[in-house]
Amino acid sequence: xxxxxxxxxxxxxxxxxxxxxxxxxLIIEELNRKEHCVGELTEMIGADASTVSKxxxxxxxxxxxxxxxxxxxxxxxxxxxxxxQFMSCVEDVISANARQQNAILKCCRx
Amino acid sequence: xxxxxxxxxxxxxxxxxxxxxxxxxLIIEELNRKEHCVGELTEMIGADASTVSKxxxxxxxxxxxxxxxxxxxxxxxxxxxxxxQFMSCVEDVISANARQQNAILKCCRx
DNA sequence: TTGCAATATGGCTAAATTGCCAAATAGTAA
DNA sequence: TTACTATTTGGCAATTTAGCCATATTGCAA
Numbered sequence: 001x002x003x004x005x006x007x008x009x010x011x012x013x014x015x016x017x018x019x020x021x022x023x024x025x026l027i028i029e030e031l032n033r034k035e036h037c038v039g040e041l042t043e044m045i046g047a048d049a050s051t052v053s054k055x056x057x058x059x060x061x062x063x064x065x066x067x068x069x070x071x072x073x074x075x076x077x078x079x080x081x082x083x084x085q086f087m088s089c090v091e092d093v094i095s096a097n098a099r100q101q102n103a104i105l106k107c108c109r110x
Numbered sequence: 111x112x113x114x115x116x117x118x119x120x121x122x123x124x125x126x127x128x129x130x131x132x133x134x135x136l137i138i139e140e141l142n143r144k145e146h147c148v149g150e151l152t153e154m155i156g157a158d159a160s161t162v163s164k165x166x167x168x169x170x171x172x173x174x175x176x177x178x179x180x181x182x183x184x185x186x187x188x189x190x191x192x193x194x195q196f197m198s199c200v201e202d203v204i205s206a207n208a209r210q211q212n213a214i215l216k217c218c219r220x
Numbered sequence: 221t222t223g224c225a226a227t228a229t230g231g232c233t234a235a236a237t238t239g240c241c242a243a244a245t246a247g248t249a250a
Numbered sequence: 251t252t253a254c255t256a257t258t259t260g261g262c263a264a265t266t267t268a269g270c271c272a273t274a275t276t277g278c279a280a
Contacts, residue, residue, distance in 0.1 A: 001133070001155050012135050012201075013134075015203050016135075020126040022111075022119035023119070026119050038256070048241080049257070050239080051238080053256095053258055054258085057259095063204075074257065080202060082199035085196075086196040089190065091122075093189075096173060157269070158269065160270075160271080164229090182278060183227085
């Protein structure tokens, strides 16, 4: 792969990889609704606080979220709302897959 | 996390994870332009043919590409063009990150 | 049939990711 | 100051991923 292209795809992959986790997708979706502090997200996800904190740092490092410290709490917001449009495309893939699975089942049962 | 939600985010994450690799992003972009056989993609990427084959099987398994065998060759096509719209959003993130980096540099040099 | 080309699969090691616990840090409040 | 809460960081073990080589498999052609 040409070197400039490689760099470009690596940069993209880094961002997409940051999204590629169930908990981080939940975080993205909830932050799209409104800002949340770490404790709130931790409760929604149901994992250790340190785990959630690491997820948030991955999202922040990719430039997908912003953080805003207010006293003891740190509020996170979604930095790039256009991400949410992508989710409907992903849902399209999921339902296309499901339809295809159904078609295969129907066909093979006769 | 509630169980139905968890399943949904896992399904999404599986698809996004399938995209989250530089070589697979190149494949997606090239297949968006036009169909390609494995050999062509292998040459573009510059990795072992078996490696590229595995990338393709990951994409296929996620429902992102279709394959069509014609004689000795297997042609792959992009199954979900809406994915490409997402790339411009990813590029937005990248340039926003770059701008922010610049701002930080300027500020700290005085 | 044999031989060759294209692609896929198995196996292996190295590297990255995940998630928990424990400990550090930062902020508030007494 | 001490105590308490929120969040982050370090460390570790388990799992997953990546990429190469070697080996199937498939299809064409002689």
